[in-house]
Amino acid sequence: MLEKCLRILQAFRSGDRHLRLVDLAERTGMPKSTVHRLAGVLIDQRLLTQDQDGYQLGLALFELSSLVPVEHQLRLAALPFLQDLFMATHETVHLGVREGLDVVYVEKIHGHxxxxxxxxxxxxxxxxxxxxxxxxxxxxNDEVRTDFLARPLRRITEKSIVDPARLLRELAEVRATGLAFEREEATPGRECVAAPVLVQGEVVAAMSISVPASAYRMPHLAAAVKTSALGLSRYLRNAQELRHGGPRSARRESDYRTAPRIVSMRST
Known part of the structure; x- marks a missing residue:
């Protein structure tokens, strides 16, 4: 029963606000009678709601998501840096983590x-x-990259990189520069630049700025996102040292005010 309920919740995709009973049955592969019965259970638990337009995800899911450790801790630590980055650029900024073969977005501030x-x-x-x-x-690590490149690479747009050799070359450049670029590979007409958030040499997240391809500002944006990512890396590293009673615990250098921040990176 739990697995079937999860299939109903996972039937909702990006952009879906409402799904009809027939939509849920089609996406889950279950009979409409079964979907209707289980949807009633989910509504009782506030995981779904229903109105004249169909079913939609319930508030209880939002409440639960805020308790997930990566959401609660990483997001709170990153928000000041993301807000600085947004105020400096007025473009859309993201924070994401890896889960399996995907990026999961932890935070997003919408740009103009x-x-x-x-x-x-x-x-x-x-x-x-x-x-x-x-x-x-x-x-x-090498094991993660090898496993990912051994699988068929998924395509979202015509410019998505699906050649493993080409992607491997690009990843080597990312490691050398500390910057990753995406050029209309997820959305036509959009580009982005990203930088990793590293703690003790381990990548825990990455942040990015997304802009219209017609408004090329990558040199300015690259410097801005790298500065923010380095600031968050330093904050998280110092916070980790404090938790473990490291050498900086007395100085409390993990205070956000000591981390590098962007004052103004907007292009003219």
Whole structure:
């Protein structure tokens, strides 16, 4: 029963607000009578709601998501850096982590030109199709990269990289520069630049800025996102040392005020 209920919840995709009973039955492969019965259970638990337009995800899912450790801890630590980055650029900024073969977006601040982006908080996209995904993959261990490249690479747009050799070359460049670029590989007409968030040499997340391809500002944006990612890396590293009673615990250098911040990176 639990597995079937999960299939109903997972039937909702990015952009879905309402799904009819027939839609849920089609996407889950279950009879309408079964979906209707289980949907009633989910409604009782506030995991689904229902109105004249159909079913939609319930508030209890949002409440539960806020308790997930990566959401609660990483997001809270990253928000000041993301807000600085947004204020400096007025473009869409993201924070994401790797889960399996995908990027899962932990936070997103919508910019002035956010139309058409497929990303959403809690949503996921293939690692090879996003700047954040490339940053995460480039700084993961060899075993993760080898496993990912051994599988068929998924395509979202015509410009998505699906050639393993080409992606491997790009990942080597990401490791060398500390920057990952995505050029209309997830959304036509959109580009992004991303940087990894590293703690003790381990990649824990990555952040990015997304802009219209027609408004090329990558040199400015690359410097901005790298500065923010380094600031968050330093904050998390110092916080980790404090928890373990490291050498900086007395100085409390993990205070956000000591971390590097962006004052103004907007292009003129």
């Amino acid at each position: 030109s956010d139309l058409g982006l497929p990303s959403r908080v809690g949503g996921r996209l293939p690692l090879n199709c996003t700047g954040i995904g490339k940053a995460l993959l480039a700084f993961s």
